[in-house]
Amino acid sequence: MPIHDQGYRRYGGTRAAVGRAWQVIAGAGIRSIIGKRAFIALMLFAWAPFLVRAVQIYVSANFQQAAFLAPKGETFREFLGQQGVFVFFVTIWIGAGLVANDRRANALQLYLSKPLTAAEYIAGKMAILFLFLAFVTWAPAMGLLLVQAIFAGSFAFIRNNAYLLPAITLFSLAQVLLASSTMLALSSLSKSSRFVGIMYAGLMFFTAALFQALRGITGSSSFAWLSPGDALEQLGDVIFRLEPRYDLSPAIAALAVVVLIVGSGVILARRVKGVEIVT
Amino acid sequence: MLEMVHDASLPAAASAPPVADPVVQCDQLSVRYGKNWALRDVTAVFQPGAVGLLGPNGAGKSTLIKTLLGFVTPDKGTMRVLGLDVAAAPLEIRARVGYMPESDAHIPGMNAVSFVAYCGQLSGLPPADAMQRAHEVLYYVGLGEARYRNLETYSTGMKQRIKLAQAIVHDPDLLFLDEPTNGMDPKGRDEMLELIRDLAHNKNVNLILSSHLLPDVEYTCDHVVVVDKGTVATSGPIQALKGPRGRVYELRIKGDQAGFIDVLRHAGFDCHDTDEDVIRVFVPGTPMAPGPGPQMARTGSIVAHDPDPGARMLFQLAARERVQVRHLRPSVPTLEDVFARAVGEA
Numbered sequence: 001m002p003i004h005d006q007g008y009r010r011y012g013g014t015r016a017a018v019g020r021a022w023q024v025i026a027g028a029g030i031r032s033i034i035g036k037r038a039f040i041a042l043m044l045f046a047w048a049p050f051l052v053r054a055v056q057i058y059v060s061a062n063f064q065q066a067a068f069l070a071p072k073g074e075t076f077r078e079f080l081g082q083q084g085v086f087v088f089f090v091t092i093w094i095g096a097g098l099v100a101n102d103r104r105a106n107a108l109q110l111y112l113s114k115p116l117t118a119a120e121y122i123a124g125k126m127a128i129l130f131l132f133l134a135f136v137t138w139a140p141a142m143g144l145l146l147v148q149a150i151f152a153g154s155f156a157f158i159r160n161n162a163y164l165l166p167a168i169t170l171f172s173l174a175q176v177l178l179a180s181s182t183m184l185a186l187s188s189l190s191k192s193s194r195f196v197g198i199m200y201a202g203l204m205f206f207t208a209a210l211f212q213a214l215r216g217i218t219g220s221s222s223f224a225w226l227s228p229g230d231a232l233e234q235l236g237d238v239i240f241r242l243e244p245r246y247d248l249s250p251a252i253a254a255l256a257v258v259v260l261i262v263g264s265g266v267i268l269a270r271r272v273k274g275v276e277i278v279t
Numbered sequence: 280m281l282e283m284v285h286d287a288s289l290p291a292a293a294s295a296p297p298v299a300d301p302v303v304q305c306d307q308l309s310v311r312y313g314k315n316w317a318l319r320d321v322t323a324v325f326q327p328g329a330v331g332l333l334g335p336n337g338a339g340k341s342t343l344i345k346t347l348l349g350f351v352t353p354d355k356g357t358m359r360v361l362g363l364d365v366a367a368a369p370l371e372i373r374a375r376v377g378y379m380p381e382s383d384a385h386i387p388g389m390n391a392v393s394f395v396a397y398c399g400q401l402s403g404l405p406p407a408d409a410m411q412r413a414h415e416v417l418y419y420v421g422l423g424e425a426r427y428r429n430l431e432t433y434s435t436g437m438k439q440r441i442k443l444a445q446a447i448v449h450d451p452d453l454l455f456l457d458e459p460t461n462g463m464d465p466k467g468r469d470e471m472l473e474l475i476r477d478l479a480h481n482k483n484v485n486l487i488l489s490s491h492l493l494p495d496v497e498y499t500c501d502h503v504v505v506v507d508k509g510t511v512a513t514s515g516p517i518q519a520l521k522g523p524r525g526r527v528y529e530l531r532i533k534g535d536q537a538g539f540i541d542v543l544r545h546a547g548f549d550c551h552d553t554d555e556d557v558i559r560v561f562v563p564g565t566p567m568a569p570g571p572g573p574q575m576a577r578t579g580s581i582v583a584h585d586p587d588p589g590a591r592m593l594f595q596l597a598a599r600e601r602v603q604v605r606h607l608r609p610s611v612p613t614l615e616d617v618f619a620r621a622v623g624e625a
Binding site for chain 2: 007008009010011012013014015016017018020021024025028032098101102104105106109110111112113114115116117273274275
């Protein structure tokens with residue numbers, strides 16, 4: 001049918017099966033974010049540590065005097081820990097408006113009047129954040145492993161540290177899931193993306209401050225589960241087979257992370273609705 | 280179109296048998312918000328075509344639509360839309376219906392054509408088809424020249440049109456329109472009503488138009504459901520609900536009013552006087568379609584381009600009784616009369 005025909009006519013073409021709308025939401029969201037130059041600059045900046053580490057690996061592989069810079073399993077753990085800063089900023093930049101802007105524009109009723117469920121809507125929105133967060137955590141960490149193999153000219157390091165592949169994947173997944181689900185839940189609570197950003201920053205800083213205050217008072221770091229960031233760090237140490245930094249059972253740290261993710265899911269299930277009922 | 284007539288006082292013609300499978304069926308539907316019943320035992324059958332959902336603010340019109348869309352879970356009752364159970368197949372239903380919400384709604388950061396194409400894709404259209412239809416429907420609703428403008432710069436009237444465009448981009452079998460003329464200027468409102476009428480009568484799109492504006496419903500729809508306080512007050516074809524075939528005349532005479540009323544009654548007309556010295560006379564059998572009625576000068580002569588048998592009979596009676604007619608005007612029953620009668624405001 002030509003576009004120049006300006007009348008309304010019945011549609012006789014194909015229709016996609018129900019259940020794929022989340023891909024449409026994710027695709028549209030990703031395209032709209034990629035179109036922002038400032039965000040591209042942030043993403044490039046987020047890859048700066050990768051470049052530094054790549055140079056470190058290159059130097060250690062090619063210069064005997066710099067052998068002490070050779071990467072270890074701990075290097076990748078440190079790298080992902082450093083990327084936490086970018087996870088924080090990317091989460092706020094992208095995530096704050098994901099649901100809040102739709103709520104401000106009453107778009108939820110439009111979305112949910114289409115053949116898609118609230119779960120698909122959430123999946124689509126989460127996929128946007130998930131992708132960009134994975135791009136600043138999992139992708140550069142895996143890239144570093146590859147760079148190491150290329151500069152060393154062998155896969156010996158990877159073979160000897162085979163646990164790094166699942167460790168990087170698991171810890172990145174925990175980082176990304178925690179950040180994206182928490183942010184999405186907060187985003188569903190307000191119609192203002194700025195307020196959501198402040199809430200997220202407040203949650204992270206306040207819980208960290210609370211933990212440090214309790215640590216200072218009690219002299220014990222067993223309250224690390226109160227701070228999502230610190231619980232995640234504790235979990236990271238365990239995943240990378242390092243000495244845990246806090247006096248906290250890894251199971252409790254994992255439970256704290258899981259509870260936050262599940263709690264976020266519950267909030268989202270309650271808030272993402274086609275109609276807001278005030279009784 | 281509506282199979283059931285709930286008001287027993289309404290004429291039998293309103294309960295005409297259905298002509299096709301109903302597009303919407305509600306059976307004992309009840310919805311409660313907290314302690315308040317928004318809908319209470321609503322039972323109605325909507326046949327294909329254009330059906331107006333009339334009612335005062337807070338009557339439950341929007342709740343009914345949102346319940347049919349699956350946004351609200353009913354406390355009791357069953358619903359079928361396009362033959363599918365709302366509780367069992369909500370996604371299949373939503374793939375075949377379009378919804379134009381009452382409140383301002385858009386997806387932020389998009390221009391009109393991206394927004395409408397996006398809605399098409401969400402409804403299952405392939406990207407190329409969605410974009411093509413987005414252009415088509417934007418021209419159809421009158422936004423062709425503004426289709427690359429950001430939605431946030433649109434006026435209220437344009438936002439109403441874009442909501443209609445997103446609702447029809449995937450070519451739904453059934454359209455839910457919730458107060459589609461809200462906030463529009465008179466010209467925009469007329470154009471919107473033309474679009475709705477065209478969709479229903481020329482494009483064969485079934486639609487349910489929720490409105491508290493009687494003229495909007497009367498112009499676009501053939502059938503109506505009147506909702507009041509969460510219940511169906513009445514429903515049926517608009518023409519049938521307006522009353523039996525015939526015409527009511529407002530008559531003012533100079534002379535013995537009581538005597539002339541007796542004469543009229545003897546002649547078989549149903550009539551009564553009002554507080555303002557006006558006699559209301561029902562003349563059966565005359566067409567009740569709106570149109571130019573008999574115009575009368577003070578001399579009593581009719582200047583009518585279309586003979587009106589009812590008026591002529593009244594004039595003949597007046598001439599026979601030597602009563603001077605000072606005023607004669609046909610009073611055409613409107614949907615407003617039906618509405619007022621149904622919600623008890625008559």
